Every structure is written in structure tokens, then in C-alpha cells.
Amino acid sequence: MLKKITIFTYILFSIFNSSFSQENKDSIYLKNSLKIDLLSMYNTFFDNKVQIRIGAEYEKLIQKNSSISCYLDIGVYDKYNFIKYYNFFNENQGMYSVKQNVTVKGFHLLPAYNYFFYNSKKNNERYAFVSAMLDFSCYKKNFSYLNSQTLETDKNSYNQKRTGIGLGLGVKNNLGKHFSIELKTAFFTKIFVYVSNSDKQTIRPMNSQWNSQNLNFWWINNLKIGYVFN
Amino acid sequence: MFSTRKILMLFCFIVCIFVFNIQCKKEDFSDNTYFGSKVIILGHRGMGTYYKLPGDTYESIIPAIGIGSDGCEIDIQLTKDTELILYHDFLLSSSTTCSGRVSESTLSEIKQCEYHSIKNNIFVYSLDEIFSRIPDLNKLYFSFDCKLDDEVTNFDEYQNQFLRAVKRICEKYNMSNNVFIEGNSSFLRKAQSIGLTNKLFLTDAVKQSSIDTAVFYGFFGICTEMENFEVESQKAHENGLYIMTYTPNNYYSNIIALNKDVDILQTDDPISILKLFERYNYEYIIP
Numbered sequence: 001m002l003k004k005i006t007i008f009t010y011i012l013f014s015i016f017n018s019s020f021s022q023e024n025k026d027s028i029y030l031k032n033s034l035k036i037d038l039l040s041m042y043n044t045f046f047d048n049k050v051q052i053r054i055g056a057e058y059e060k061l062i063q064k065n066s067s068i069s070c071y072l073d074i075g076v077y078d079k080y081n082f083i084k085y086y087n088f089f090n091e092n093q094g095m096y097s098v099k100q101n102v103t104v105k106g107f108h109l110l111p112a113y114n115y116f117f118y119n120s121k122k123n124n125e126r127y128a129f130v131s132a133m134l135d136f137s138c139y140k141k142n143f144s145y146l147n148s149q150t151l152e153t154d155k156n157s158y159n160q161k162r163t164g165i166g167l168g169l170g171v172k173n174n175l176g177k178h179f180s181i182e183l184k185t186a187f188f189t190k191i192f193v194y195v196s197n198s199d200k201q202t203i204r205p206m207n208s209q210w211n212s213q214n215l216n217f218w219w220i221n222n223l224k225i226g227y228v229f230n
Numbered sequence: 231m232f233s234t235r236k237i238l239m240l241f242c243f244i245v246c247i248f249v250f251n252i253q254c255k256k257e258d259f260s261d262n263t264y265f266g267s268k269v270i271i272l273g274h275r276g277m278g279t280y281y282k283l284p285g286d287t288y289e290s291i292i293p294a295i296g297i298g299s300d301g302c303e304i305d306i307q308l309t310k311d312t313e314l315i316l317y318h319d320f321l322l323s324s325s326t327t328c329s330g331r332v333s334e335s336t337l338s339e340i341k342q343c344e345y346h347s348i349k350n351n352i353f354v355y356s357l358d359e360i361f362s363r364i365p366d367l368n369k370l371y372f373s374f375d376c377k378l379d380d381e382v383t384n385f386d387e388y389q390n391q392f393l394r395a396v397k398r399i400c401e402k403y404n405m406s407n408n409v410f411i412e413g414n415s416s417f418l419r420k421a422q423s424i425g426l427t428n429k430l431f432l433t434d435a436v437k438q439s440s441i442d443t444a445v446f447y448g449f450f451g452i453c454t455e456m457e458n459f460e461v462e463s464q465k466a467h468e469n470g471l472y473i474m475t476y477t478p479n480n481y482y483s484n485i486i487a488l489n490k491d492v493d494i495l496q497t498d499d500p501i502s503i504l505k506l507f508e509r510y511n512y513e514y515i516i517p
Contacts, residue, residue, distance in 0.1 A: 081508040084298060086369055087337050088267045089429075091407065095267055102512070175240070201513055213515050 023105040033180060035226035040073055040207070047055040047058035049080030054208075056223060060116070066117045069131075071222070094147035099177050108140035109205045110166065112218075126202075129166035135220075137161065139203050144170040158197035162205065164218070172226075180226040201222045241398070253401045255405060259485060259508045263493045264467040270371055271279035271492040271503055273299045274286040274476060275318070277516075278498030284345040286316040286477075288360055289352055289517070295364065298504045301371035303409070303476065303496040306357055307379070308392045313337040314357040315330060320379050326354060333379040333388070361403045368403075373431070373474065373496065378417065389417060400428060408495070410474065412453045415443055433475050436461050445469050450495075454488045463491040481506075 037055030053075035060066045078188045087093070112133040118129045138161050145154040167187030175181055188205070193215075195202055204211050208218035232440040261269045276290025276460050305318040309332060322335065328343035337356055345352040353464045361367055374396065382388040400406040410429045411421055418430045429450035434440035437456035444466075445454055449484045472493040475515030478484045479498035484506075487495055497503055504510035 042330070047505050048510075049505075049512065078512065081510055081514060082298065082513075083508050085268045085300070085512075088263075088270050089298070089407075090267060160266070203513065209513070213517050215515075 010134065026073070031230055033226040033228040035059065035180070035182060035224035037071070037073070038223045038225060039221055042076075047077055048082075050076060051078065052076045053207075054204045054226075055222065057222075059114070061228075065119070065229055067114045067159075069114060071112065072107065073111040073207045075197045076105050078102060093149060093150070096147065099146045099148070102145045103142045104139055104206060105142075106137060106206070108205075109136045110134065112168070113141070122180060125174040127172040129170050131170065131184070131186065131209075133166045133168050133186055133188070135162075135164040135166060135205070135207075137205065138205070139206065141200075141203060151180040156197075158195065158200050160195045160203050162193040163191045166220075170222075174228065175219065178228050180224075180228050181220070182224040182226060184222045184224070186220045186222075188218050189218065211220070234443075234470060250343055259488060259506060261477070261488070261509075264463070265472070265493065266492060267493070269488065270300045271298075271500060271509065272371065272373055272494060272496045273302045273500040274496045274498045275304060277301050278479065278500060280479065280498055283349055284347050285353060286318055286355075287345065287352055288351070288363060289311075289353055291360065291364070293514070293516045294500055295370060296511065297501060297516065298391060298514075299500045299512040301373070303373040303375060304357075305375045306376050306396075307332045307377045308388065308395060309337045309340060310334055311436045312390075312391050312395055313334045315340055315394050316355050316357060318377065320377065320381075322354075326430065331379065331381070333382050348469050360398065361405070367405065368408060370403070371410065371494075373494070375412050376417065377470060378413075389420055389426065393417075393421050393426060396421075397424060397426050400426070410453075412452070412474075418449055419447060423502065427445075429472075431472075434458075436463060436466055436473060437461055438465070441466050441469055444471050456483065456490070459490055467491070478503075 031188050033056040040053045040055030053073060055071065055073040057069055057071040059067050059069035080102055082102065083097050085095060085097045087095045110133055112131040114129045114131045116127050116129045140157060140159050144159040166186045166188030170182055170184030172180055172182040193202060202215055204215055205218040209222050211218040250417055252514045263269055273294030275285025276287065276296045279285060286305050292329065294302050304316050306314050307317050309315055313335065315332065320331055322332060322343050323329055326343035326345050332340065340354050343354045364370065370508055376392060378389060378392065392510055396411065400409050405484065410431050411426065412431045412433050414433055418432060421430055424466045430441055431453035432444045432449045435455050436454050437460035440452055452466055453474040454466055456475050456477045466473055474494035474496065475487050475492045476489065476496035478487040478495065481502035484497055484499060484503040501510065
């Protein structure tokens with residue numbers, strides 16, 4: 001996976017290198033922008049689970065070619081049932097099920113430092129940038145459990161906090177004077193994770209499009225529409 | 231610079247995406263069966279033939295169970311020393327580093343055979359090894375696609391040895407009720423004569439003659455390809471026969487198979503069907 005990400009990053013760099021190498025470097029004139037992430041609103045069609053999320057970012061230009069930004073992703077990351085049936089042929093005590101109802105709520109906060117290594121006033125001002133980022137996340141997981149045979153129930157919840165550090169690569173294109181569209185991809189690694197109930201499974205990074213099986217690495221993509229102002 | 235019109239068009243496009251997303255409501259499908267139970271969802275060779283790792287291996291079976299499948303369909307074969315292994319083809323060279331036929335090789339020889347795979351160290355497993363490593367084995371179901379090598383010298387005795395090996399392993403793990411055996415009529419009758427108490431599925435199209443055969447010999451059901459329904463499942467159900475089907479490999483073909491009122495579904499895409507019926511374990515991370 002790491003190899004694929006490296007190749008992808010290299011390709012992205014190569015494209016921008018060839019696209020912008022002949023163009024004049026220029027600064028970014030408008031200093032602030034507010035962005036909304038479209039990918040965070042995406043719900044998978046074939047999942048029977050609920051996701052209600054919103055991702056927004058504030059970015060401020062601090063120098064000619066660098067900016068700081070803070071991205072907030074908040075919402076209900078998961079709300080689903082998991083039903084496991086047993087004894088399908090009604091032998092012995094008959095078929096029964098164990099139903100779990102799971103809800104994961106929380107937020108991600110991603111402060112970042114962005115360095116614009118390419119920019120052009122041609123083609124409606126395009127920028128390419130790299131970012132150094134942190135990913136602070138906090139989740140609360142509620143779950144209930146019902147065994148239809150024994151009528152045993154259980155209701156519980158626990159919290160999880162995780163911090164990760166990562167590197168991102170993005171491209172931004174201004175749409176007119178006050179709007180922008182931005183595509184960003186970032187790769188993170190875990191610094192620490194705290195789970196309030198040590199018996200429970202660690203929750204995967206819910207804002208990620210991919211994570212490693214041991215949850216030490218994850219990959220986040222964003223597609224943002226922004227409003228740029230002074 | 232982009233004109234206001236273009237920005238407006240972009241905005242409309244985004245709105246359309248979200249409206250489409252909201253409008254894409256899922257249809258109501260049912261996983262209830264004629265016999266008042268639920269459809270048993272089995273992963274074909276584990277996670278299905280499109281999984282990145284080879285099927286009929288521990289590496290493919292464990293994720294299928296982890297995501298919530300009720301069990302797996304597996305291909306089993308008899309070795310020269312009458313042990314059962316999980317392997318699809320008769321020739322070892324088709325998928326592994328070894329050569330020769332399964333029926334002419336011993337278990338110790340076959341266990342050295344490594345699959346050609348994107349991941350190293352995936353070897354051919356014996357059925358005993360697989361069963362011994364699966365947690366809560368008795369809560370799961372397995373369908374044995376018995377691959378009979380008709381090039382052996384004494385095919386009749388070979389089948390008997392095969393079935394005795396199946397009986398031995400089912401009794402060892404108390405899995406006779408949870409293991410289905412697929413085969414033609416003569417093979418299943420041999421299974422009955424040897425005293426196997428497993429659920430026997432006649433491999434044939436769902437048609438009147440196969441229903442009559444299955445009823446006559448007291449088989450448990452019929453196992454067929456999704457396309458091989460000459461009569462409706464209802465006919466078989468009315469005769470007390472279960473229907474097991476295979477070959478669906480995506481969300482839509484899973485739905486087509488379900489619409490044929492099957493009782494057991496062997497699928498190459500267990501993920502979509504489990505998600506549809508809230509039977510998918512989102513907590514399990516597929517390796």
C-alpha cells in the first residue's frame with residue numbers, strides 16, 4: 001500500500017511539475033478562505049448504515065507561499081445494526097440471533113501548515129502545495145446487544161482519543177475571484193491512541209478512505225469548495 | 231476567470247449529486263426463507279474468487295467469517311494418503327509451486343506447495359488444519375464441493391475413501407450437522423450407504439426430474455448454478471427440499487439469486503449481500 005501511495009504521490013508531483021514549470025511563480029493575494037469538504041458528505045450507496053458528517057476548513061495565509069489551516073470533521077460516523085443468526089435449521093432450541101446496535105459519534109481536528117511550491121496566475125490561478133498535518137480525533141461509541149434466545153441484553157459506551165501525524169499533498173484552483181476548489185490527499189501515522197475501555201476494539205480512523213489492519217496508518221482525501229476573502 | 235454562470239453550473243452539479251444520493255433509497259429485500267429461517271450466506275471459497283488472496287485457504291476463509299458470513303463453500307480433494315485438503319484443481323501446478331496431481335501426492339508433499347499469490351507463504355491447507363484453527367467452528371456452516379478425480383485407477387474405492395475421510399473429519403469436529411455435501415446422485419448415495427449424516431445436496435438443475443430424484447433418495451436439497459432453474463424453487467420447497475445456489479459475484483446477481491427464493495447462497499461477493507441485510511460486521515478489518 002505504501003508503495004502505491006508513493007507512486008501516486010510521484011505521479012501527482014510529475015503532473016504538476018510539467019504543468020507549471022513554464023509558468024510564473026506568484027503569491028496568493030487573498031488571505032483567508034473557508035472551505036467545505038464534499039467527500040465528507042459522501043455516503044456509500046450499498047451500506048445499510050447511517051453517516052451524517054460535515055467537514056469544514058479555515059485557511060489563513062501567513063507568508064508569501066505558506067499558510068496555516070484547521071480542518072474540522074464532525075458528525076455521526078457510523079450508525080448500524082449487526083445481526084448474526086445461528087442455528088438456521090431450527091435444530092435443538094431453534095434459530096436465534098444476536099443483534100448489535102452501534103453508534104459512533106465524534107470529531108476530527110486537523111491543523112496543518114501548508115507550503116505552496118507551485119503557483120500560477122494562468123489557468124485561473126492554480127496552486128500545488130504540501131502540508132504537515134496533525135489529526136486529533138475523539139469518538140464516543142454506544143452499543144447495545146440483544147440475544148433473542150436468552151433475551152440477554154447489554155448497553156454500554158466508551159470513548160477513544162487518537163492523535164496522528166501526517167503529510168499531505170494538494171492542488172487548488174481558483175474559480176473566479178472568491179471561490180476555489182481543492183483536492184488534497186494525506187497520509188498519517190499514529191502517535192498515540194487511548195481507549196477508555198481496554199477490553200474494547202480500537203475504532204478505526206473514521207475520516208479515512210483507507211487504513212492499515214493494525215490501524216497505525218491511514219489515508220485521508222478531501223475535495224473542498226472554498227470561499228476566499230481578505 | 232470563471233464566470234458567474236460557470237460557478238452556478240458547478241453549484242447545481244453539486245446539488246444534483248446530493249439529491250441523487252438522497253433519492254437512491256434501497257429497495258426492500260428479504261432474507262427470509264420458505265422454511266421460516268434466514269438465507270445462509272456462504273463465501274465462495276472464502277471471500278470469493280475476486281479476493282486478492284487465493285481461495286480455499288485460511289487467509290480467505292477467516293476474513294469471510296470475520297465480516298459476518300455464516301460459513302464458506304470450499305473445494306476439497308483426497309490425497310494419496312487419504313487426507314482431505316482444500317484445493318480446486320486436480321493439478322497442483324495450476325496455482326502453486328508444485329507439480330503433479332493431488333490424488334498422486336501425499337499430504338506432507340502438498341503442504342510444501344505455496345500458492346502463486348501477491349502475498350508470500352500461503353500454502354495448501356489440510357481440512358483438519360483449517361477446522362482446528364477456526365474459532366467457534368460449530369456455529370458455522372461449510373459446503374464441501376468434493377472434487378473427484380476420475381483418473382484414479384479404482385474410482386469406486388476412491389469415492390468410498392473420500393467419503394470415509396469426510397465422515398472422519400466431521401465426527402472429529404462434531405460438524406456433521408453443519409457440513410453440506412454436494413455431489414451427483416451416485417456419490418450421495420454412497421455417502422448415505424457409508425452412514426454420513428450430513429445434509430446432502432444433489433448437484434443438478436432445479437427441474438422436476440432432479441426434485442424427484444432428491445425426494446426419492448432422501449437428499450436434503452439441490453445445489454445448482456444461479457442460471458439453472460427450469461422450475462421455480464417453490465416446487466422443490468413443497469417437497470421439503472432446500473435450494474443452494476452459486477455463482478453470484480456482485481450486488482445485483484446476489485439480488486437475482488435471492489429473488490429465486492434460495493435457502494443457501496454461495497457468493498463471490500459476500501460483502502454487499504451482508505451489508506444489505508444488516509449482517510455485515512463493520513468492526514472487522516479485512517486484511
